[in-house]
Amino acid sequence: PARKRSSYDMITLTTWLLKQEQEGVIDNEMTIVLSSISTACKQIASLVQRAPISNLTGVQGATNVQGEDQKKLDVISNEVFSNCLRWSGRTGVIASEEEDVPVAVEESYSGNYIVVFDPLDGSSNIDAAVSTGSIFGIYSPSDECHIGDDATLDEVTQMCIVNVCQPGSNLLAAGYCMYSSSVIFVLTIGTGVYVFTLDPMYGEFVLTQEKVQIPKSGKIYSFNEGNYALWDDKLKKYMDSLKEPGTSGKPYSARYIGSLVGDFHRTMLYGGIYGYPSDQKSKNGKLRLLYECAPMSFIAEQAGGKGSDGHQRVLDIMPTEVHQRVPLYVGSVEEVEKVEKFLSSE
Ligand code: AHM
Ligand code: MG
Numbered sequence: 001p002a003r004k005r006s007s008y009d010m011i012t013l014t015t016w017l018l019k020q021e022q023e024g025v026i027d028n029e030m031t032i033v034l035s036s037i038s039t040a041c042k043q044i045a046s047l048v049q050r051a052p053i054s055n056l057t058g059v060q061g062a063t064n065v066q067g068e069d070q071k072k073l074d075v076i077s078n079e080v081f082s083n084c085l086r087w088s089g090r091t092g093v094i095a096s097e098e099e100d101v102p103v104a105v106e107e108s109y110s111g112n113y114i115v116v117f118d119p120l121d122g123s124s125n126i127d128a129a130v131s132t133g134s135i136f137g138i139y140s141p142s143d144e145c146h147i148g149d150d151a152t153l154d155e156v157t158q159m160c161i162v163n164v165c166q167p168g169s170n171l172l173a174a175g176y177c178m179y180s181s182s183v184i185f186v187l188t189i190g191t192g193v194y195v196f197t198l199d200p201m202y203g204e205f206v207l208t209q210e211k212v213q214i215p216k217s218g219k220i221y222s223f224n225e226g227n228y229a230l231w232d233d234k235l236k237k238y239m240d241s242l243k244e245p246g247t248s249g250k251p252y253s254a255r256y257i258g259s260l261v262g263d264f265h266r267t268m269l270y271g272g273i274y275g276y277p278s279d280q281k282s283k284n285g286k287l288r289l290l291y292e293c294a295p296m297s298f299i300a301e302q303a304g305g306k307g308s309d310g311h312q313r314v315l316d317i318m319p320t321e322v323h324q325r326v327p328l329y330v331g332s333v334e335e336v337e338k339v340e341k342f343l344s345s346e
Helices: 013-022 028-050 072-088 123-128 153-164 225-230 233-242 260-270 289-302 333-344
Strands: 059-063 069-071 091-096 113-121 132-139 173-179 183-188 193-199 204-209 220-222 273-276 306-308 328-331
Touching: 013 028, 013 193, 013 204, 028 072, 028 113, 028 132, 028 173, 028 183, 059 072, 069 072, 069 123, 072 091, 072 113, 072 123, 091 153, 091 289, 113 123, 113 153, 113 289, 123 132, 132 260, 132 289, 173 260, 173 289, 183 260, 183 289, 220 260, 225 233, 233 333, 260 273, 260 289, 260 328, 273 333, 289 306, 289 328, 306 333, 328 333
Parallel strands: 091 113, 220 273
Antiparallel strands: 059 069, 113 132, 132 173, 173 183, 183 193, 193 204, 273 328, 306 328
8 A cells, every 4th residue: 555644754765674673573784785785776776867878878798697688787787786785794695697606795794694686677678768677685594604714716606506596485585676767666574565766856765655465366467479479388378368358348458568677566566467488499488586586476475466487386496506597477366376277277
């Protein structure tokens, strides 16, 4: 629900976090990590908004470990995010879509939280000033985190990979920031989903919605249907069924930005389903488990929705690789269950 309040009664992300800390929901270290992330997001929001003016559109000229062209803003946003986390001194290991392997953070004083993130998702939209977003997830270190002082770089990297490869069900917090007509910061610390909107006058995120609930069903689907010919027959049947007018006389509506954060945010508020299936060319779909599918599924569940790979709960998947891809179906419970039913039919 939207928060009803007078113009002089506002809760900022900072005060909200301090309240959660006071009530013992999160510890002091987590408060610092989350506040560092929100600072990174504010900085990225400003870079994204001014990109055409500061010549930050276009490609950087390099490809990341996944063979994708890196945009200038992909690289800069990764730096902004990493630096904010480093300086927080509360993260032990960070893993990013834009880095080959997860890295240990040297300036870690305490906390040792593990942060996975996609600093700028949907960056193909940047040059047209269409919505993009940052996605993050936070884990506590796994037990196998101990290494000796004389560990080699390979051993440290291995330790980092072990720490990062945790199932989404271990997530302590997850969120995203959407850079759109408003800059929206969405967060869950396991007690529901809270939405904060950046007030450009104050430069603060202000609480605008609390305990968001995804409608149980919804008549909007969000898939890249350009891949239809490459889909499995069961999925094609599901897609065709959405276009049947049915008893109401009105079929589903299609909405697709091509920006997970934007498409997910609309799905969460209006209901419906977002899907990125596997196909003949991409056997595991496109989206990455660790820093795209798991955080979004955690947020969906916290809002009373569902995140599935078509057969199982995304949060139950044990990652074996940092940049592992999985199919994703996320949104209203009934809509996700509907696609699961089609996919498991004989
Ligand atoms: P990216 O991490 O390289 O930006 O790719 C992820 C994006 C998602 O935001 C979006 O949902 C999807 O890729 C769109 O892919 P497609 O262009 O194949 O529809
Ligand atoms: Mg991405």
